[in-house]
Amino acid sequence: MxxxxxxxxxxxTTTTTGGATNPPMENSSTSDNDTAVVKKLVTENAVxxxxxxxxCMCHVVKLLLHGHGVxxxxxxxxxxxxxxxxxxxxxINTAGEGSAATExxxxxxxxxxxxxxxxxxxxxxxxxxxxxxxxxxxxxxxL
Amino acid sequence: xxxxxxxxxxSRRMGLCEPMPQVGMWNDYKExxxxxxxxxxxxxxxxxxxxxSEDTSHGxxxxxxxxxxxxxxxxxxxxxxxxxxxxAARKCRLRKKAYVQQLENSKxxxxxxxxxxxRARHQGSYIGGGLDTGQLxxxxxxxxxxxxxxxxxxxxxxxxxxxxxxxxxxxxSDIGDVELGIFVDGGMRHYFxxxxxxxxxARADVxxxxxxxxxxxxxxxxxxxxxxxxxxxxxxxxxxxxxLTEQRRLELxxxxxxxxxxxxxxxxxLEKLHQILSETVADGQxxxxxxxxxxxxxxxxxxxxxxxxxxADHLRQETLLQISRNLTTRQTARGLxxxxxxxxxxxxxxxxxxxxxxxxx
Numbered sequence: 001m002x003x004x005x006x007x008x009x010x011x012x013t014t015t016t017t018g019g020a021t022n023p024p025m026e027n028s029s030t031s032d033n034d035t036a037v038v039k040k041l042v043t044e045n046a047v048x049x050x051x052x053x054x055x056c057m058c059h060v061v062k063l064l065l066h067g068h069g070v071x072x073x074x075x076x077x078x079x080x081x082x083x084x085x086x087x088x089x090x091x092i093n094t095a096g097e098g099s100a101a102t103e104x105x106x107x108x109x110x111x112x113x114x115x116x117x118x119x120x121x122x123x124x125x126x127x128x129x130x131x132x133x134x135x136x137x138x139x140x141x142x143l
Numbered sequence: 144x145x146x147x148x149x150x151x152x153x154s155r156r157m158g159l160c161e162p163m164p165q166v167g168m169w170n171d172y173k174e175x176x177x178x179x180x181x182x183x184x185x186x187x188x189x190x191x192x193x194x195x196s197e198d199t200s201h202g203x204x205x206x207x208x209x210x211x212x213x214x215x216x217x218x219x220x221x222x223x224x225x226x227x228x229x230x231a232a233r234k235c236r237l238r239k240k241a242y243v244q245q246l247e248n249s250k251x252x253x254x255x256x257x258x259x260x261x262r263a264r265h266q267g268s269y270i271g272g273g274l275d276t277g278q279l280x281x282x283x284x285x286x287x288x289x290x291x292x293x294x295x296x297x298x299x300x301x302x303x304x305x306x307x308x309x310x311x312x313x314x315x316s317d318i319g320d321v322e323l324g325i326f327v328d329g330g331m332r333h334y335f336x337x338x339x340x341x342x343x344x345a346r347a348d349v350x351x352x353x354x355x356x357x358x359x360x361x362x363x364x365x366x367x368x369x370x371x372x373x374x375x376x377x378x379x380x381x382x383x384x385x386x387l388t389e390q391r392r393l394e395l396x397x398x399x400x401x402x403x404x405x406x407x408x409x410x411x412x413l414e415k416l417h418q419i420l421s422e423t424v425a426d427g428q429x430x431x432x433x434x435x436x437x438x439x440x441x442x443x444x445x446x447x448x449x450x451x452x453x454x455a456d457h458l459r460q461e462t463l464l465q466i467s468r469n470l471t472t473r474q475t476a477r478g479l480x481x482x483x484x485x486x487x488x489x490x491x492x493x494x495x496x497x498x499x500x501x502x503x504x
Contacts, residue, residue, distance in 0.1 A: 054419060056447050060412035060454070067404045119450075120457055127401055127461040128468075 035088040038075070042092055042110045046140035047072040050089060051107035052082070057119045058107040064126060070140045077106065089115065112138030237315045245308050248487065252304065255494045288347025295340055296357055299333070300490075306330055307483035310476060320472045327472055330479040331463060338456040341369065349448045359493035362486065368409065368455035373462035374402040376482065380466070383481040384474050394469050398462070405458055413451055420444050 041048050047065060051058030053076045065072045077085050089108055093115040105118045111134050116122065125131035135141045306329060313326045345352050355363035366372070377399040381387075387395070423441045427434075467475045 056412045056416040056419065057450060057454075059415050060408045063408035063411055064405065067408070119454055123405055123454065123458055124461050126405055127398070127458070127465050129397075129401075 035084065038085055038088045039092060041073060041075060042089075043113050045073045045110075046070075046112060046138040047135070048075060048110045049073070049107055050075045050077055050085060050110075052077055052079075055107060061107050061109060061119055061122055064122060068132060068135060068141065070135055072109075072140075082106075111135060111140070234315075234317075238312075241311050241315050244311070248304065248308070251491045251494065254498075255490075258494065258498055286348055286351070288344060289351050292340060292344035292347070293357060296337075299337055299340065303333060303483065304487065306333055307480065307487065310480050310483070314473075314476055314480060323476050324472045327467070327476050327479060330476075330483070331467065334463060335460060338460055341456055342453055345449045345452045349445070349452060352452055353448070359490045360496065361489040361493040365489065367406065368413065369452050370456060370459055371486075372402075372406060373459055374399050374406060376459075376462065377402065377466070379485050380478045380481055383477050384470065387474075391469060395466070398465055398469075402458070402462055409451065409454060409458070416444065416447050416451065 038050075047070055049058060049061055049065075049072045051061070051074065058074070062072065062074065075085075086106070086108075089110075092110075107118060109116045109118070109122055116125065116134065122131065125134065132141070306326075310326050310330060313323055341352060351357070352369050355366060355369070358366065365375070367375075377395060381392075381395060384395070420441060423444055424437055426437050426440070466478060470478065
């Protein structure tokens with residue numbers, strides 16, 4: 001299922017859709033810009049995957065989600081921005097759940113604005129059958 | 144195996160079969176076998192009847208005509224005794240079957256050990272867990288993490304054989320679900336222990352783990368990313384979990400599909416890593432003799448290998464857990480037993496294959 005981004009969204013973010021990766025323009029931007037972008041992504045998209053560029057684990061996550069008919073939004077994280085982005089992600093996670101801050105790892109998958117976890121958690125949810133309901137809940141599935 | 148024995152204590156001939164006769168030549172055991180349990184029991188109960196000849200056909204309870212000679216009052220009691228007798232005889236036959244299997248497994252294990260000793264004597268190499276591949280002083284001598292793993296794995300296999308035998312006995316006996324559950328939990332945890340061991344070994348040398356030299360050849364041939372393929376496992380197990388309700392069968396079928404999807408995703412991810420690694424190493428000018436930058440870049444990529452092995456084992460663990468969630472304790476026990484024996488057979492196959500006479504017509 002193609003997740004369409006509105007033109008306005010496309011202008012305001014420098015991220016990619018449909019699994020294709022573009023060289024991100026935030027290379028030269030400050031980390032403040034990044035954090036705003038990150039927050040916006042998480043709240044506006046049903047499924048977002050944050051991963052290091054060229055990470056093979058991210059590839060696996062993508063394939064699994066595609067298998068369920070989901071086209072996740074992928075955010076490529078540069079090495080220099082890694083710490084900042086990770087920081088921001090952990091903050092989002094804490095704010096959302098009110099629990100102790102858990103150090104997220106890349107790739108980090110957000111479903112419905114909440115951190116689902118890394119590859120391990122996605123696999124676990126996939127096997128136990130919990131993944132599909134959560135995807136449906138977040139509006140990522142149409143069936 | 145038949146060279147040493149102790150004689151059966153004569154009094155045992157008269158009693159019901161012992162749960163697991165500890166010793167005794169197989170031949171002795173045969174003569175006193177459970178097929179004739181029916182006769183001794185009758186004898187115990189009512190010594191009036193003469194000893195039936197041991198040639199009487201197997202499985203028959205005492206002839207009923209003799210009972211007619213008695214008063215009809217105790218007929219009910221007698222019928223009940225007969226039924227109990229049949230039950231006892233049946234159980235005894237099952238125990239005998241389990242015992243035989245245990246013996247045969249031990250025999251195979253003994254063969255394997257003898258071969259290993261032979262090889263070790265000739266080569267003087269370190270005896271590790273992969274019984275038929277002959278490590279020939281592999282990195283075990285240079286990498287302490289791997290040496291530890293090889294030793295621990297050897298112990299794991301021995302422990303696994305014991306656990307399987309115990310589980311088999313438990314299934315054939317009359318223990319309740321709670322007790323059976325203890326065996327099941329132990330069995331599952333033992334697999335999880337192996338995954339933990341492998342994680343440590345992967346950090347020491349992931350190539351070693353992926354090469355599969357620590358496993359027997361047949362196991363390695365059928366493996367996927369360093370271990371069993373979960374979807375294949377389900378295929379092996381399902382017939383032994385019957386009878387299943389339609390719903391359960393569907394759930395397991397769906398689980399198998401989920402496993403296949405996860406396996407495909409991991410396999411493709413690994414393929415991608417393969418490509419990236421190749422590109423990284425081949426990057427830049429080949430032939431100039433300065434390749435430190437490429438090598439250090441490749442080192443980083445290799446870290447991902449460790450994670451892949453970890454993810455594959457995690458998938459195996461999740462699959463085992465999910466299977467047990469959907470089944471009764473007894474079904475899970477049967478599944479674990481089937482699984483355990485499947486790998487025992489693979490190990491035995493590897494041994495026999497390695498020791499087959501070469502160049503024979």
